[in-house]
Amino acid sequence: xxxxxxxxxxxxxxxxxxxxxxxxxxxxxxxxxxxxxxxxxxxxxxxxxxxxxxxxxxxxxxxxxxxxxxxxxxxxxxxxxxxxxxxxxxxxxxxxxxxxxxxxxxxxxxxxxxxxxxxxxxxxxxxxxxxxxxxxxxxxxxxxxxxxxxxxxxxxxxxxxxxxxxxxxxxxxxxxxxxxxxxxxxxxxxxxxxxxxxxxxxxxxxxxxxxxxxxxxxxxxxxxxxxxxxxxxxxxxxxxxxxxxxxxxxxxxxxxxxxxxxxxxxxxxxxxxxxxxxxxxxxxxxxxxxxxxxxxxxxxxxxxxxxxxxxxxxxxxxxxxxxxxxxxxxxxxxxxxxxxxxxxxxxxxxxxxxxxxxxxxxxxxxxxxxxxxxxxxxxxxxxxxxxxxxxxxxxxxxxxxxxxxxxxxxxxxxxxxxxxxxxxxxxxxxxxxxxxxxxxxxxxxxxxxxxxxxxxxxxxxxxxxxxxxxxxxxxxxxxxxxxxxxxxxxxxxxxxxxxxxxxxxxxxxxxxxxxxxxxxxxxxxxxxxxxxxxxxxxxxxxxxxxxxxxxxxxxxxxx
Numbered sequence: 311x312x313x314x315x316x317x318x319x320x321x322x323x324x325x326x327x328x329x330x331x332x333x334x335x336x337x338x339x340x341x342x343x344x345x346x347x348x349x350x351x352x353x354x355x356x357x358x359x360x361x362x363x364x365x366x367x368x369x370x371x372x373x374x375x376x377x378x379x380x381x382x383x384x385x386x387x388x389x390x391x392x393x394x395x396x397x398x399x400x401x402x403x404x405x406x407x408x409x410x411x412x413x414x415x416x417x418x419x420x421x422x423x424x425x426x427x428x429x430x431x432x433x434x435x436x437x438x439x440x441x442x443x444x445x446x447x448x449x450x451x452x453x454x455x456x457x458x459x460x461x462x463x464x465x466x467x468x469x470x471x472x473x474x475x476x477x478x479x480x481x482x483x484x485x486x487x488x489x490x491x492x493x494x495x496x497x498x499x500x501x502x503x504x505x506x507x508x509x510x511x512x513x514x515x516x517x518x519x520x521x522x523x524x525x526x527x528x529x530x531x532x533x534x535x536x537x538x539x540x541x542x543x544x545x546x547x548x549x550x551x552x553x554x555x556x557x558x559x560x561x562x563x564x565x566x567x568x569x570x571x572x573x574x575x576x577x578x579x580x581x582x583x584x585x586x587x588x589x590x591x592x593x594x595x596x597x598x599x600x601x602x603x604x605x606x607x608x609x610x611x612x613x614x615x616x617x618x619x620x621x622x623x624x625x626x627x628x629x630x631x632x633x634x635x636x637x638x639x640x641x642x643x644x645x646x647x648x649x650x651x652x653x654x655x656x657x658x659x660x661x662x663x664x665x666x667x668x669x670x671x672x673x674x675x676x677x678x679x680x681x682x683x684x685x686x687x688x689x690x691x692x693x694x695x696x697x698x699x700x701x702x703x704x705x706x707x708x709x710x711x712x713x714x715x716x717x718x719x720x721x722x723x724x725x726x727x728x729x730x731x732x733x734x735x736x737x738x739x740x741x742x743x744x745x746x747x748x749x750x751x752x753x754x755x756x757x758x759x760x761x762x763x764x765x766x767x768x769x770x771x772x773x774x775x776x777x778x779x780x781x782x783x784x785x786x787x788x789x790x791x792x793x794x795x796x797x798x799x800x801x802x803x804x805x806x807x808x809x810x811x812x813x814x815x816x817x818x819x820x821x822x823x824x825x826x827x828x829x830x831x832x833x834x835x836x837x838x839x840x841x842x843x844x845x846x847x848x849x850x851x852x853x854x855x856x857x858x859x860x861x862x863x864x865x866x867x868x869x
Contacts, residue, residue, distance in 0.1 A: 323357035324800050325809055328367070329469050329672045329709075331664060332802040332811060333357040338791040341801070341814050345821025359803045360674055361461045361539060365469040371476050375423060375445055379484050387446045387456050387466060390536070390701045394465040395420045395444035402448060402455035407573060413452040421445045425474075426481030440478060442485075443467065462570045464539030468674060470705040502707045503700065507532040507677075509714060510647070510667075514659070514679055517766040517774075519651040525682040527653070533678040533694060534702045538643060538662025541676030542567055543574075544694075545639060545660055550575055552693045555607035558636075560584045560592065561615040561622045562830055571610075579606075582830035584615065584622035584757075589630075596634045608637040613645045613652050614761055617781045617815045617838045618750045618831060621761040628655040637686060644805070645752070648721035649774040650764045657684040665806030666778060668713045669720050673706045718772045720808070720843060725775025727846040729753065731839075731853050732780050738857070745789035745860050747835075750781040779805050781815065781838045784860060790814060790835040793860035797837075798852045805840035810849055812839045 320340055323330035333355055335341050343351035355363060364372075372386040380386075389395040399420060405412040425440025448456060460466050475482065507529035514527045535541040546557065556577040559568060561584030571578045579595070581588040599605060609631065614621040624640065631638045640656035646666045652659055661667065663675035680691055702710075728751070736754055738746035752761040753776045766774045784790040794801075799810040803818070813819075816834040820827040824834050841849055 318800075320351070321354040321356045324802050324811075325671055325807070327672055328473070329365075330357055331360055331671050331674060332800070332804045332807070333359070333363070334800065334802055335813070335818070336801050338794050338814060338817070341794075341818045342821060345818045360469065361464050361466075361537065362803075364457075364460065364466075365472065367469045367476065368467060368472040371472040371479075374476065374479055375443075375482075378479075378482065379421065379423065379445075380447065383450055384447050385450050385453050385456060387460060388472070389444045389446065389465060390441070390467050390471065390703070391699050392420070392422070392444050393697070393699070394463070394701070395446050397463070397465075398446045398456065398459045401459045401573075402446075402452070408455050411452075411455060413448050413455060417452070418446065418448045421447060422485050423482055424485050425478045426483070440481065441471065441475065443475065462539070462573065463543045464535075464537030464541075464674070464676070465543070465701070466536075468536060468703045468706050470673070470709075471703040474703075474705065500704060500707075502704070502711050503534060503702070504529055506534065506707060506711050506714070509711075510661075510677055510679065513647045513717075514651075514653060517651070517769050517772070518654070519764055519766055520654045523653065523683050527679060527682060531680045531682055531691070533680075533698060534700055534707070535676040535678065536701045536703065536706070537674040538660070538664055538676035539567075539570075540701075541660045541662070541678050542641070543570055544698075545658060545678055546571060546574060548690070548694045549607050549637060549639075552689065553607040555605060557608050557610065558592065558606055559610045560589065560627065561611050561620060562618060562832065567610065584611070584620060586623065589623060589626060593630060596630060600634060605634060606636045608639055610639045610641070613640055613642045613650050613764055614752045614755070614757070614777075616644055616779075617836065618755075619644070619752050619777075619779065619781060620750075620755050621752060621757040621764070623757075623760050624652065624655040624764060625760075631657075637690075644779055645761070645764070645777055646721060646806070648718055648772065649725065649766065649777055650761070651766045652764055653681050653683070655764075657681050657686055658690065663710060663714075665804065666721060666724070667717055667806075668710050669717065669806060669808055670713050671804055671807035671809070671811075672713070673709055675702055675706060675710050721778075722772060722775070723843055723846075724778035724806075724841050725773075727841045727849055728778050728780055729776055730846055731841065731850055732776075734850060734854065735780075735782055735857065743864075745785050745864060746782060746857070747785045748783040750783070750836075751779075752776040778842075779838065779840050781836050783833055784835045784837075786863060787835055788863040789860040790837055792863050793856045794837050796859035797839075797856040799839070799849070800842075805838075807840065808843045810840065810842040810844060812837060814838075 318334045322334045324332045402413045403415040423443045511527040558579045560581045637657045639658045640652040643662040659679040732751045738744040815838045
């Protein structure tokens with residue numbers, strides 16, 4: 311398979327399709343403009359990552375709801391359950407969070423909208439009561455707080471649910487006393503949810519890194535969510551409900567995790583690099599708190615981290631957790647539960663199923679898995695189960711189940727491709743005459759032994775590897791730009807897809823926070839690449855071509 315992406319214009323959905331979760335941003339300049347929020351770039355977007363860009367179908371449904379049910383212009387955000395809608399209202403009206411930008415509570419309302427009895431879009435016998443949507447209505451000029459909530463929690467409706475509602479819009483009506491029927495009628499009887507949860511439970515215990523555990527994961531230990539961020543958000547809320555204490559993040563995580571924890575919780579501490587020296591500092595901090603009878607509620611880690619692919623010493627974190635009595639939460643999305651086994655160290659595993667598990671960049675989903683061998687298992691399961699609603703829309707679940715059937719085969723191919731490219735690039739990082747300054751990858755990081763201690767055992771079915779993601783850094787911005795602009799792959803957010811995706815991570819994601827990012831080891835010259843299924847030789851050749859163009863910039867000013 312060859313790679314040909316140059317004809318795809320700025321703002322087009324990638325991959326092509328009505329529910330794509332990425333968007334083509336083809337040049338370095340476009341990426342920087344996207345990061346700054348430049349008007350001409352934003353207006354060109356026909357798609358985007360669904361939590362940062364509300365899908366066109368959802369926008370269309372919001373406009374239809376406004377036209378049908380509101381007498382004056384207003385902004386609408388749509389949620390699949392009342393609790394999420396109420397939490398959104400509490401968030402956007404909070405003066406503690408938003409200061410002067412908080413929306414007055416009297417200006418915000420929540421209305422219930424029901425779709426009448428209809429045939430669902432999935433193959434299922436009989437008529438089923440349609441969904442109830444909960445609309446948060448607030449003034450148009452107060453859009454920013456609502457957009458932030460949508461991003462931070464990942465609890466909004468999906469494009470497939472919006473599509474279903476639009477197809478049945480004539481039956482939609484506003485109700486004062488909605489029937490409590492949203493997904494419960496579907497999720498308790500449709501087998502697809504149990505199939506997904508059983509598949510995840512199997513993968514969690516497949517070929518463990520250490521000796522087999524006393525108890526294996528059951529499908530009932532797996533909780534599904536409408537996005538990876540929703541899984542993180544609800545886990546954090548569960549821990550706050552259980553203990554209400556301080557959380558700690560070790561290693562640079564997805565930046566919205568930091569913002570979410572800063573927003574929700576009594577306190578928060580961040581050790582951005584996760585090095586041994588920082589864990590030493592953390593241990594001193596724990597000991598100091600213990601001396602005054604205080605403790606923390608949880609430590610959050612990734613395996614490995616995004617975008618520098620560093621793996622913290624999870625074994626040491628586990629030992630500290632046992633000594634000081636806190637929960638260990640591990641996000642293994644990038645390593646994926648094909649390659650890494652974190653149940654030997656984690657009480658809770660959170661995963662963005664949108665990435666490698668789904669593998670086709672056409673939906674959002676997330677999961678939380680409880681470790682049945684954890685000393686906190688019963689307490690956590692009770693707390694998580696109370697009030698839990700499965701808001702993963704049925705059509706998304708059906709697509710996820712279908713896409714994830716070949717998860718291990720896809721993971722094996724992406725492991726091989728990414729490793730071959732890193733093997734090509736890595737020697738240049740140690741060559742003083744090259745513009746390549748570093749290649750970040752679990753195999754090449756100084757933390758490689760920590761990652762490898764978490765790798766699953768090889769079986770006839772699958773040999774674990776280092777994942778689909780690597781990040782290459784350059785000595786100059788000119789070299790970074792030349793590499794990115796010459797790299798003939800898809801250019802956009804997300805990872806783990808069947809197509810290769812690249813982005814200059816800091817320029818797009820942290821454009822307005824470059825100094826902060828640099829203070830945590832993220833240089834503005836890095837380019838993150840998630841390899842797809844186009845074929846090892848094809849991807850390697852396009853990387854070689856882009857590298858050659860980067861090397862031609864020698865002599866330009868260094869950072």
